[in-house]
Amino acid sequence: MMIPTVALGIGILAFLFLYQVISRNKVSKMNSLAMQKQNAQSKYEFMLNHKRELKKELEEKKRKLATLRNNQQGIKTISSDDLEIKDIDDNEKVSRYLIQHGKITMEQNIKVLKKWKYCRWTTSASASQWDSSTSKPPNKPSRSTRFIQNPRRSTRPLPYCSNKEPHRFLDAALSISEF
Amino acid sequence: MLDSSTLYLVLIMAGFILVAVIVIHQHNCSDLVRRKSNEVENAVTQLTQKTQALEQAIVTLKTEIEEIDEQTVLLQFETPS
Structure with a gap:
């Protein structure tokens, strides 16, 4: 009677141990995959933001250059805000x-x-x-x-x-x- | 009370059931991980392509900015203070 009881206990313990190991393995793999995706996503977003900033900078510099050129030619650029034109009722x-x-x-x-x-x-x-x-x-x-x-x-x-x-x-x- | 042979039979059957449960669990987990890894691989490939395109665009933008800077500096030197 002793041997079957011990065998049953060992079997249940082994089952629980294996179950836990498989579950942990799955969770760690899923986490690493999620991290990989997150890394790629964050890199993409960083590049996107960088591109936006560069575009903005380029536009500003283009505007400055145009202003400089116009000033050199004797034409002063002025915006509609400077004139206080309100064309919208x-x-x-x-x-x-x-x-x-x-x-x-x-x-x-x-x-x-x-x-x-x-x-x-x-x-x-x-x-x-x-x-x-x-x-x-x-x-x-x-x-x-x-x-x-x-x-x-x-x-x-x-x-x-x-x-x-x-x-x-x-x-x-x-x-x-x-x- | 059960005799010893019946008890051993029951124990062996229980052992088989436990092994089957473990095998099914392992199969489910590996299937889930495989699906997820495929999904992540596709997403990462797409994002990498997009990132490469963005990198090229950024290089172009930087070149343009440098050109404009040079032109601005030249104009500032030419402009009489």
């Missing part, structure tokens, strides 16, 4: 922001810009009519103003186009995007 900024954040699409942006221009035109027309008559508002609104004020003709209400409230391009763009 607020509406364009807002529409760019909304497109960038995916609130509206390009088509919706074009649509709302068209409507916005139309609204501005109609309000300016009605305002000029109001100014021309000294005390009363115009009795007959123009064709374009009637189109906005008459709910039967316009299938979709344009809340941002009312004459009483100031126009808000952002609200208009967002209300268009919700439709």
Whole structure:
């Protein structure tokens, strides 16, 4: 009875030992492979960053060289920031922001810009009519103003186009995007 | 209680089962390692190729930068202070 028990114990111990050895071997190999991949990846990223930096440096140096050449020829380069030119109005900024954040699409942006221009035109027309008559508002609104004020003709209400409230391009763009 | 021959038979069967478990475990582990090593080898090859291309690009960029530096120095000397 003693011999089988000892044999069983030795067998179980050997089994556990072998199992552990195989598992450790696998883990160490997997780790070394992961390290190898990591090394290659880090080297690639380092080279990529180095290339980006060099590109930036090259562009800066090219710009400096161009400035030097222009100065030598008597032409002084000046940027748009130096001139303080603001060729973008607020509406364009807002529409760019909304497109960038995916609130509206390009088509919706074009649509709302068209409507916005139309609204501005109609309000300016009605305002000029109001100014021309000294005390009363115009009795007959123009064709374009009637189109906005008459709910039967316009299938979709344009809340941002009312004459009483100031126009808000952002609200208009967002209300268009919700439709 | 079991007699001795039955007990030995049971022990031998248990031994076979343990050996089979060890063999299956070894096979699984080696298969996993082989797959992983193939995957890593492919990735490393691709990354090495990309890195070599980047190295060439970097050498070109450095040459261009040196040329521009030389031109800048020449221009600075030519420009009257």
